Amino acid sequence: MKVAVLGCGIMGQTHARNYAVMPGVELAGVCDEQEELGAQLAADCGTTAYTQFEEMIAAVKPDVISICLPTYLHKPYVILAAQAGIHIICEKPIAPTLEEANEMIRVCEQNRVRLFIAHVVRFFPNYTDMSRRIHQGGIGKVGVAHTKRVGGHPAKAKPWYGNKAKSGGVILDLLIHDIDYLRSVLGEVQSVFAMNRTSMQMDYALVTLRFQSGAIANLEGYWGYPGPFTTAVEFAGNKGIIRFNSNEVSSIRLQKAPSELKEGSPRVAVPSSPAFHDPYYYELKHFIDCIIKDEAPIVTTDDAYRAMEIAFAAMESAESGKPVFFKESDGLSVKEG
Known part of the structure; x- marks a missing residue:
């Protein structure tokens, strides 16, 4: 399963580092408009950094993308990914408004791609x-x-x-x-x-x-x-x-x-x-497994x-x-x- 990460802040780093050690998953690229931020994460995870979303999608052709951008930027990139036929793991909340969330869910359904919202708790x-x-x-x-x-x-x-x-x-x-x-x-x-x-x-x-x-x-x-x-x-x-x-x-x-x-x-x-686990690893692995096995996730888009x-x-x-x-x-x- 080939994955990419959009946004290299704290959550993007968390997603990328977990993908990098996940069996059966290839972290094919990370993207951030801040070139140094993306380059450092790519070096840490053994992948390629990009500064433009469209460039990364064209070069990597991922099966799944984690969208780890600020909430108000979720909608445009979820829609672009859905229209490209890419399954999406998006950080919570879905969007800053219910109207935007509705549109994102609808576009993903129309393009027959999975949309997972990362309610990690x-x-x-x-x-x-x-x-x-x-x-x-x-x-x-x-x-x-x-x-x-x-x-x-x-x-x-x-x-x-x-x-x-x-x-x-x-x-x-x-x-x-x-x-x-x-x-x-x-x-x-x-x-x-x-x-x-x-x-x-x-x-x-x-x-x-x-x-x-x-x-x-x-x-x-x-x-x-x-x-x-x-x-x-x-x-x-x-x-x-x-x-x-x-x-x-x-x-x-x-x-x-x-x-x-x-x-x-x-x-x-x-x-x-145990008192300590990396819940983000298990969350992301669960979503990847749901795509592979075509199963419903623990937390659905409707839940989110x-x-x-x-x-x-x-x-x-x-x-x-x-x-x-x-x-x-x-x-x-x-x-x-």
Whole structure:
């Protein structure tokens, strides 16, 4: 499988370095308009650097391309790749607007190419282990969930993040990770209520989701956080609590209700998965395998689009100060006032 990478920033470097060591995959080229950036990555990965997308496509003729550009540049290059018959792995979110996302999905379908959106949290071992335990009934019926995703403001290094029209801000760019993950665990969302505070130094959001199952989740996202980048998640069910915090040594903690604890059993369970993996490798390998085997991915394009719908509903709620509701019969396709 011949692959290429468009965009040689942090995410492009991550994709390229994982492809370079992936069995059955040839990293045939990387592309960035910043010549030195592309040349350095190409040297590191043993491939060829290009500064023009069209030049790389003509020379390499890849089967798959990873699009690791800023969000507002996704649409034109996804469409060009689709029209060239190339399967696409695109970083999240799909686009800065639902209209652009719709067009990208439609063009890929018309050209019969696969479009994968890289919601990598589904592939983080701790998050995967938590969802497995919950789906197996480890903590019973989930009633409440809390997530946290905080770190420095990316606009300090990349000014486009500070332009909400281009990045979508902290809700669309950062909290969409937790929106997608929670939906994969708890199902469809019934309503959204949110607050969002921004300044030159920070972008903070608190989003409350009520799910059709009755569960309620509070999601906290913060660009401009003075401490280290931190992710955390906690689920509380009627039989126990399961939690993870990236700043803690233990990968996740599972606490059972006292009535279910056997004599002498520990109150903290350590998952079988190791504390460290490269989730990007497993994500990309999964997408490549889906193309080869013609299978549906763990996170579908529809999943990615629905996460965008919820994110935009949260932004609408934050602007109006009112909750946004979705019709249960139609999933997330119709909003109510």
